[in-house]
Amino acid sequence: MSLSIIACIGKNNELGKNNDLVFHFKEDMKFFRETTRGHAVIMGRNTWRSIGSKPLPGRKNYVLTHQESELFTGAIAINNLKEFIKKNEDSEEEIFVIGGAKVYExxxxxxxxxxxxxxxxxxxxxxxxxxxxxxxxxxxxxxxVEENQTNFKIIKYSKKGK
Ligand SMILES: NC(=O)c1ccc[n+]([C@@H]2O[C@H](COP(=O)([O-])OP(=O)(O)OC[C@H]3O[C@@H](n4cnc5c(N)ncnc54)[C@H](OP(=O)(O)O)[C@@H]3O)[C@@H](O)[C@H]2O)c1
Structure with missing residues (x-):
């Protein structure tokens, strides 16, 4: 399994406010769709709620939660992060971690x-x-990119030595 994080952040690492995004840029959304399409995504329960409690189409959706799996139609609930990582260690799957703050950490x-x-x-x-x-x-x-008079850069950080 290869884990990649994907996020949109402000100058002070701002991610979200009141369970919503702080930035909405078309080009960023497009990059997100292109990059994650066909792969698995993993998110926390708050992010799941923020996207309307339904799965992102064309992707396998995992939701981290302490709640019952039956509550997450169209997604796979994960209750134990360490077990999940161990179980998937040898899989070829690329999994994108799509937030929020607690899950990125x-x-x-x-x-x-x-x-x-x-x-x-x-x-x-x-x-x-x-x-x-x-x-x-x-x-x-x-x-x-410049969009709506705001500049942003999409940057890939790859861990050295891997
Ligand atoms: N800018 C971006 O790119 C971006 C991307 C995604 C989200 N966001 C924003 O981030 C905010 C949400 O972030 P957040 O930190 O509040 O919440 P979150 O990370 O989306 O979800 C937190 C929840 O996930 C579950 N969870 C986390 N770790 C777990 C573990 N090890 N085992 C079991 N369950 C676990 C818990 O749910 P239970 O209560 O069910 O236990 C926890 O309350 C929103 O404002 C959203 O818009 C921004």
């Missing part, structure tokens, strides 16, 4: 790649992307 040590849309703007937020050591990653700018 827990997966960061295991993720090989981070796809971060870095927005050149601050915003009011209630949740933030965890701090990570950029010097431990190779950095590749995938796209530089």
């Amino acid at each position: 827990q997966f960061l040590p295991f993720a090989k790649n981070l796809y971060l849309t870095e927005v050149d703007k601050t915003a009011e937020a209630t949740v933030f992307f965890p701090k990570f050591k950029k010097e431990n990653y190779r950095k590749q700018v995938i796209r530089s």
Whole structure:
């Protein structure tokens, strides 16, 4: 299994506010769709709720939760993160971690790649992307975009030595 994180963050690592996104950019959404389509995605229960409690189409959806699996129609509930990682260690599947903050924090040590849309703007937020050591990653700018008078870069960080 290869784990990749994908997120859109502000200048101060802003991720979301009141269980919604703080940034909405067409080009970022397009990149998200293109990158995750055909793969598995894993998200926390709050993010699942924020996307309307239904699965993202064309992807295998996993939801991290302490609740009953029957509540997540169209998705697979995961109650135990360590067991999940151990069970899938040898699979060929590429899994994208799509948030939110609590889930990014827990997966960061295991993720090989981070796809971060870095927005050149601050915003009011209630949740933030965890701090990570950029010097431990190779950095590749995938796209530089200007949309609605805001600049952002889509960057791939790949863990060195992997
Ligand atoms: N900017 C972006 O790219 C982006 C992407 C995604 C989300 N977001 C934003 O992030 C915010 C949501 O983030 P969040 O941190 O509040 O919530 P979250 O990470 O989406 O979900 C947290 C929930 O997931 C479950 N969970 C987490 N770790 C678990 C574990 N190890 N075992 C079992 N269950 C576990 C728990 O649910 P239970 O209560 O069921 O136990 C927990 O309350 C929203 O504002 C959303 O819009 C932003």
